Amino acid sequence: MSWKRIPSRDxxxxxxxxxxxxxxxxYLELFFDLVFVFAVTQVSALVRxxxxxxxxxxxxxxxxxxxxxxxxxxxxxxxxxxxSPGIKLSLIGAMAAALVMSAAVADAFTTGGIWFAFxxxxxxxxxxxMYWMGSRRSIAQRAALMTFLPLSLxxxxxxxxxxxxxxxxxxxxxxxxxxxxxxSAANAGRATWEIDPGHFAERNGLFVIIALGESIVAxxxxxxxxxxxxxLVASLILAFAGAAVLWWSxxxxxxxxxxxxxxxAEGQERGRFARDAYTILHLPIVIGIVLFAVAAExxxxxxxxxxxxxIRFALVVGVxxxxxxxxxxxxxxxxxxxxxxxxxxxxxVLLAFLAGGTRADVLxxxxxxxxxxxxxxxxxxxxxxxx
Numbered sequence: 001m002s003w004k005r006i007p008s009r010d011x012x013x014x015x016x017x018x019x020x021x022x023x024x025x026x027y028l029e030l031f032f033d034l035v036f037v038f039a040v041t042q043v044s045a046l047v048r049x050x051x052x053x054x055x056x057x058x059x060x061x062x063x064x065x066x067x068x069x070x071x072x073x074x075x076x077x078x079x080x081x082x083x084s085p086g087i088k089l090s091l092i093g094a095m096a097a098a099l100v101m102s103a104a105v106a107d108a109f110t111t112g113g114i115w116f117a118f119x120x121x122x123x124x125x126x127x128x129x130m131y132w133m134g135s136r137r138s139i140a141q142r143a144a145l146m147t148f149l150p151l152s153l154x155x156x157x158x159x160x161x162x163x164x165x166x167x168x169x170x171x172x173x174x175x176x177x178x179x180x181x182x183x184s185a186a187n188a189g190r191a192t193w194e195i196d197p198g199h200f201a202e203r204n205g206l207f208v209i210i211a212l213g214e215s216i217v218a219x220x221x222x223x224x225x226x227x228x229x230x231x232l233v234a235s236l237i238l239a240f241a242g243a244a245v246l247w248w249s250x251x252x253x254x255x256x257x258x259x260x261x262x263x264x265a266e267g268q269e270r271g272r273f274a275r276d277a278y279t280i281l282h283l284p285i286v287i288g289i290v291l292f293a294v295a296a297e298x299x300x301x302x303x304x305x306x307x308x309x310x311i312r313f314a315l316v317v318g319v320x321x322x323x324x325x326x327x328x329x330x331x332x333x334x335x336x337x338x339x340x341x342x343x344x345x346x347x348x349v350l351l352a353f354l355a356g357g358t359r360a361d362v363l364x365x366x367x368x369x370x371x372x373x374x375x376x377x378x379x380x381x382x383x384x385x386x387x
Contacts, residue, residue: 023199025206028082028091032073033206035095039066039102040214040290046106047294048218051310058109060287061174065120065159066105067207067286068181069098071279072127072152074203078196079141080134087130094126113170117156117163124156144191144271151184185275193271201259204278208250211286215243215293222300231361235303238364239296245371246289246322249341252375254326261333277329284328288321296364303361312363313352319367320348323374340381344374 043066047059073094080087097119104116128149135141155177162173219239223232258277265273295315298307307315323345330338347370355363 022196023081025199025202026077026082028088029077029203030206032091032095032098033070033210035098035102036066036070036207037210037213038099039105040210041217042102042105044214044218044290044293046108047291047314048297049106051294051308053310053313056291056310056314058171059290061171061178062105062108063287063290064178064283065174066102067283068178068279069120069123069127070207071204072124073130074200075193075274075279076127076131076134078200078203079194080130084133086133090126090130090133094123094130097122097126109170113163117160121156121160124153128153138194140192141194144188144193147191148184148188151180151187155180155184182280185279189268189272189275191271192268193274195262195270195274197259197262197270200274200278201255201262204282205251205255208255208282208285208289211289211293212243212247214290215246215296216240218293218297219243219300222297231303232300235300235361235364238303238361238368239300241368242292242296242319242364245368245375246292246319248375249322249326249371250285253378254329258329258333273332277332281325281329281332284321284325288318288323288325291315291318291321294318299360299364304359306357307360307363309356312355315363316348316351316355316367319371320345323348323371338378340374340378344370 040063043059043063046062047055049055050058073091077087077091082088082091101116101119101123104112104119106112108116131145132149135145158177158180159174162170162177165173219236222239223236261277262270262273291314295307295311295318298311299315306312323341327338327341327345330336330341348367351363351366355366358366
C-alpha cells in the first residue's frame with residue numbers, strides 16, 4: 001500500500017474518505033523483520049539458559065513486549081506504507097534502536113535492564129512519530145490515533161522506570177506496562193481504523209514464520225549437541241514434524257479464514273477484529289511456538305531421556321497455546337468452536353501432568369500424533385468456516 005499522490009492543498013480528507021491502496025509487504029518491512037528474528041532468538045536463548053518456570057515466565061513476558069512493539073509497526077506501515085522518505089528513515093532508525101534492544105534481551109532482568117528499557121522506549125517513540133506523520137492526511141485516522149496514543153506512549157516510560165528496580169519489583173512494573181498497553185488497545189476500539197486486510201494478514205503471518213524459523217534453528221542446534229547418529233535422525237524427524245504440524249495448524253486454514261473475515265468486516269468491526277484476532281490472539285500462538293522451539297532443542301539433544309518438568313511444560317503447553325490461540329480467533333470470527341483443536345489443546349494440558357518420566361522422543365511423537373489427528377478430523381468436518 002502506498003500513499004496516493006495528491007496536491008498539498010487537498011491533504012485534509014473527510015472522515016469517510018480513504019488514502020489506502022492494496023499492497024504487499026515491502027522489502028523494507030522484511031528488512032525490519034530481521035531485527036526481530038534476532039530478538040526472538042535472544043528470548044529463546046534466555047529461556048534455554050534458565051530452564052525454570054520463572055525463566056519461562058520472564059521469557060514469555062519479554063516476547064509479549066517484543067510482539068506488541070512489532071505489531072505497532074505493522075499497524076503503522078499498513079496505513080503509511082514505506083514509500084515516503086520520512087517513513088523510510090524513521091523505520092531504519094527504529095531498526096537501529098531495536099537492534100540494541102534485542103542485544104539486551106538476554107540481560108533484561110539483570111545488568112542489561114537499562115539498555116533494554118531505554119532502547120525499547122526509543123523504538124516505541126519512532127513508531128508513534130511515524131503514525132503521527134502518516135495520519136496528518138486523514139482527519140479520521142488522526143482521531144483514531146488519539147484514542148490510542150496517550151496510553152501507548154506512557155507504557156514504554158513505565159518500562160524505563162521499572163528498569164531502575166531489581167528483581168520482583170522490575171517484573172511487576174513491566175507487567176503494569178503491559179496492562180497499560182492492553183488498556184490503550186481497548187480504548188482504540190472506540191475508533192474506526194482504516195486497514196488493508198491483505199497486507200495486515202500477511203504481516204502477521206510472517207511473524208508466525210519468524211517464530212517457526214526459530215524452532216527450525218533450535219532443532220538444528222539440538223542436533224549439534226549429540227553424536228548418536230541413529231537416534232539423531234529419528235529425533236530430528238520427530239521435532240521437524242512437530243514444527244510442521246504447527247505450521248499446518250495455522251497456515252492451512254486458519255490464516256486464510258482470518259484474512260477473509262477481516263476483508264468482510266466493515267467500519268469499527270474491522271479494526272476491532274484486527275486488534276482481537278491478530279494483535280491479541282496471535283500472542284499465545286507466537287509464545288507457544290517459541291516455547292515449543294526451546295523444548296524441541298532438548299528433544300533432539302537428549303531423545304532417550306525424560307524432559308524436566310519445565311521443558312515438558314514448554315513442549316506440551318506451548319503446542320496447546322498455539323491451538324488455543326487459533327480456537328479463540330475462530331470463535332472471535334465465527335462464534336464457532338473448532339472442537340477438534342480444542343480437544344487437542346486439552347490433551348496437551350493433560351500431558352503436562354501425566355507424561356512425567358516419558359522419553360523425550362516418545363512424548364514428541366505423541367504430541368505430533370494428537371495434533372495431526374485433530375487436523376485430519378477437522379478436514380473431514382463439513383463446516384465451511386473453520387479457522
